[in-house]
Amino acid sequence: MNIRKVDVESFSSIRSIDIFITAASFEKRCITAAQNLDKRSIKNSIIFSNLRNQQYVRKNLKSLEKILKNTKKYRIDSSDPIYTADNMIKTFSSFQKSRINKIVLDSSTFTHEALLILLKVLSIAFNSVDLIILYNSAKKYSTDSENDNDIWLSRGLKKVRTILGYSGEISPTKKTHLILLAGFEHYRASLLISKIQPDLISIGAARKGTSTKPKHYSANKYAKDLLTQVFATHRNVDEFEFSPSDPIETSINVLTIRDKYIDCNTIVAPLNTKVSTIGCAIACKKDLSIKLIYSEPIVYNFKNYSEPSNEGYILSANTHEFL
Numbered sequence: 001m002n003i004r005k006v007d008v009e010s011f012s013s014i015r016s017i018d019i020f021i022t023a024a025s026f027e028k029r030c031i032t033a034a035q036n037l038d039k040r041s042i043k044n045s046i047i048f049s050n051l052r053n054q055q056y057v058r059k060n061l062k063s064l065e066k067i068l069k070n071t072k073k074y075r076i077d078s079s080d081p082i083y084t085a086d087n088m089i090k091t092f093s094s095f096q097k098s099r100i101n102k103i104v105l106d107s108s109t110f111t112h113e114a115l116l117i118l119l120k121v122l123s124i125a126f127n128s129v130d131l132i133i134l135y136n137s138a139k140k141y142s143t144d145s146e147n148d149n150d151i152w153l154s155r156g157l158k159k160v161r162t163i164l165g166y167s168g169e170i171s172p173t174k175k176t177h178l179i180l181l182a183g184f185e186h187y188r189a190s191l192l193i194s195k196i197q198p199d200l201i202s203i204g205a206a207r208k209g210t211s212t213k214p215k216h217y218s219a220n221k222y223a224k225d226l227l228t229q230v231f232a233t234h235r236n237v238d239e240f241e242f243s244p245s246d247p248i249e250t251s252i253n254v255l256t257i258r259d260k261y262i263d264c265n266t267i268v269a270p271l272n273t274k275v276s277t278i279g280c281a282i283a284c285k286k287d288l289s290i291k292l293i294y295s296e297p298i299v300y301n302f303k304n305y306s307e308p309s310n311e312g313y314i315l316s317a318n319t320h321e322f323l
Contacts, residue, residue, distance in 0.1 A: 001282075001317040003246060003275070008136060008312045011036040017043065018100045021118070023076075024049040024064055025109035026056035026300065029308045032136040033106035034067045042104075045071040046091060048114070050078050056302040078111055079296065081164050085117050092125040102130045103319070107274040108312075113163050113294035115274055119281055120165035123323035131317045135275050137212040139309035141184060141219075142301060148219040151184045153305055156298030157191040166284050168291025170265045175199035177264035179257055181242060181250070181280070183271040184216075186223040190230060192269055192295040200236045200264060202257045203227050204272075207241035210249070212273055213309070220244075220272070242279070244272050247315065250279025255286060266290045275313060281322055 011033055020042045024030055034045075045068040049061055065071060074091050076084040103122065107115055122131065142151040162168075178198035182189055182205050193201060205224035211217040224239070231237050238260070242253040258266050268290055270277040284290045 001321060003313055003315045005313055008032055008036045008310055011134060012038045014104060014132060015041045016102055017041050017104045019103045020045040022047055022106040023110045024057050024061035026053060026302045027109045027306050029136045029306055030060050030109040031063050032308050033134045034064055047071055047073045048076045049073055051075045052078050076114055081113060081117060084114055085164050088118055088121040100126055100129055104132045106134045108136045112270050112277045115277060116163050116281055117165060119322040123319045126319045129319045131319050133315040135313040137309045137311045138306040140307045142304060143307050144304040148222040151219055152301055153185055154188060154297030154300045157188060158296045158298050160192055160195045160293055160295050163292040163294050166292035169289040170291060175264045177261040177266050179254060179268045181270045181272045181276055182224045182227060184219050184223050186226045188295060188297060189227055189271055193231060200261055201231060202238040202240055204240045204242045206244050210243035210245050212245050242276060244276045247275055247279035247282055250276045251282035254280060254283040267293055269293050
């Protein structure tokens with residue numbers, strides 16, 4: 001597996017795409033990869049669309065349908081992971097008799113949970129296929145916010161649940177160690193911690209120089225520092241760093257902090273970039289005892305969640321690396 005930072009125009013260099021997969025979203029970033037790929041190189045394209053929030057997704061979904069000719073649409077549900085997994089399995093079962101050599105996945109606007117489920121489904125449906133994962137970095141998050149402490153991407157906490165395919169090995173006789181990869185949403189993270197009630201917390205933030213955009217570093221550090229201050233008096237709190245732009249480095253960082261508390265149940269909450277979330281999936285592949293969880297928010301900042309940039313990442317992998 002390797003990853004390269006590129007201008008999104010470089011996505012057009014990818015050839016011989018048997019299946020292109022993307023997610024229609026309220027974020028304009030969902031269009032970036034599709035716009036920049038060479039459509040002549042795409043044999044089949046699939047758009048997953050969340051049946052929730054359709055009024056906010058509809059416009060971008062129509063744009064994707066215009067860009068990707070003869071595409072197929074499938075529904076997923078951000079509140080129902082079993083429905084999501086079942087529909088993904090049905091989607092790719094139709095390709096079982098086809099010769100599939102290369103799959104390209106735009107990870108930019110899937111939820112963390114849906115992305116992780118999709119990676120697991122692809123690894124089961126396609127034994128050993130080239131998997132190229134694209135990610136369009138956001139130029140700015142919470143575009144209506146002026147300061148780091150004003151950023152909001154979502155509000156409230158509807159539910160915390162284990163991510164399908166990443167249940168880990170949990171013993172009721174062991175203490176619980178929560179590894180949280182913080183993003184910008186300190187309030188969502190604090191609600192998650194209060195819900196889990198872990199014995200130990202390791203709060204991670206971006207290592208300086210590894211953020212997908214330099215200005216994201218300060219906002220991420222602000223959120224991490226606030227979380228540390230809030231919970232340090234109530235829990236055993238540790239801190240660590242990881243790379244939002246390198247999944248291999250992130251997987252190593254997660255496993256290293258796991259090793260410090262090896263006798264505990266390990267629960268990981270990925271709340272940063274999709275690139276780092278992929279790193280958490282790699283960590284789970286190396287240690288099956290790790291459990292991944294998802295915190296479902298009540299509402300998103302639909303109108304001002306993010307602004308696309310002209311930069312992105314190309315991650316070259318194989319489906320077997322996630323099984």
